[in-house]
Amino acid sequence: MCADKDNYKPGLLKSILTNKCPRCRRGDMFQYRNPYDLKKMMKMPVNCPVCGQPLEIEVGFYYGTGFVSYALAVMVCVASFIAWKVLIGMSLHDNRLFWWLGTNAFLLLALQPVLMRMSRTIWLSFFVWYDPNWKEGPPIAPERTNEEMKNNW
Numbered sequence: 001m002c003a004d005k006d007n008y009k010p011g012l013l014k015s016i017l018t019n020k021c022p023r024c025r026r027g028d029m030f031q032y033r034n035p036y037d038l039k040k041m042m043k044m045p046v047n048c049p050v051c052g053q054p055l056e057i058e059v060g061f062y063y064g065t066g067f068v069s070y071a072l073a074v075m076v077c078v079a080s081f082i083a084w085k086v087l088i089g090m091s092l093h094d095n096r097l098f099w100w101l102g103t104n105a106f107l108l109l110a111l112q113p114v115l116m117r118m119s120r121t122i123w124l125s126f127f128v129w130y131d132p133n134w135k136e137g138p139p140i141a142p143e144r145t146n147e148e149m150k151n152n153w
Contacts (some may be wrong), residue, residue, distance in 0.1 A: 013126070019117050022125040024051035024134045029121055042116065053139040055096040057127060068119035073108055076115070080104045140150065 010025040021027040027050030031043045044055050056062070084090065084100045091097070131139075 007054060009130070012130070016118065016121050016125060019121050021048035021051060021053055021055070022121070022128045023131050023139060024048060025130060026050045027053075029055060029124070030117060032151075035117050038113070041113050044119075044120075051131075051134045053128060054142050055124065057124075057142045062120055062123065065080060065116070065119040065123045068122050069115055072115045072119060072122075077104055082105055110130060118121040 010020065012025075014020075015025040018064045021029055021030045029044055029048070030041070031045055032049065035041050045119035046056070047054055080103070081090075081100065084096075084103070088096060088100075090100070130141075
């Protein structure tokens with residue numbers, strides 16, 4: 001049994017974690033792979049390099065990523081709290097709670113570039129779904145784009 005690479009459907013979770021286009025799940029959403037190069041970390045091509053999907057559907061489209069980023073940050077906080085409670089323990093009678101707060105703050109700062117990229121990928125995935133026939137035709141053109149207002153912030 002041989003897997004056909006052309007008919008392979010990448011998984012949603014893997015495509016989100018690797019910041020791939022939600023329509024084809026193959027093209028990179030960001031021009032540079034390193035999220036810690038702070039000057040270039042949010043640079044995105046206009047269209048997906050593989051399927052041609054526009055990555056900015058309308059002006060100000062990515063303002064909604066603040067909600068997704070907040071949810072991801074809360075998930076990181078909850079996960080670090082549970083891990084700290086299981087591995088180290090939590091008590092109000094010593095400084096372990098404050099050590100967790102400091103560690104959690106450092107963890108959130110260290111993961112912020114990754115969380116920002118992931119929130120853009122998740123936000124776009126809400127509005128653009130996987131198309132198994134993405135090779136057969138162009139993507140649907142965005143309705144509310146204004147070329148004069150593009151990158152005007």
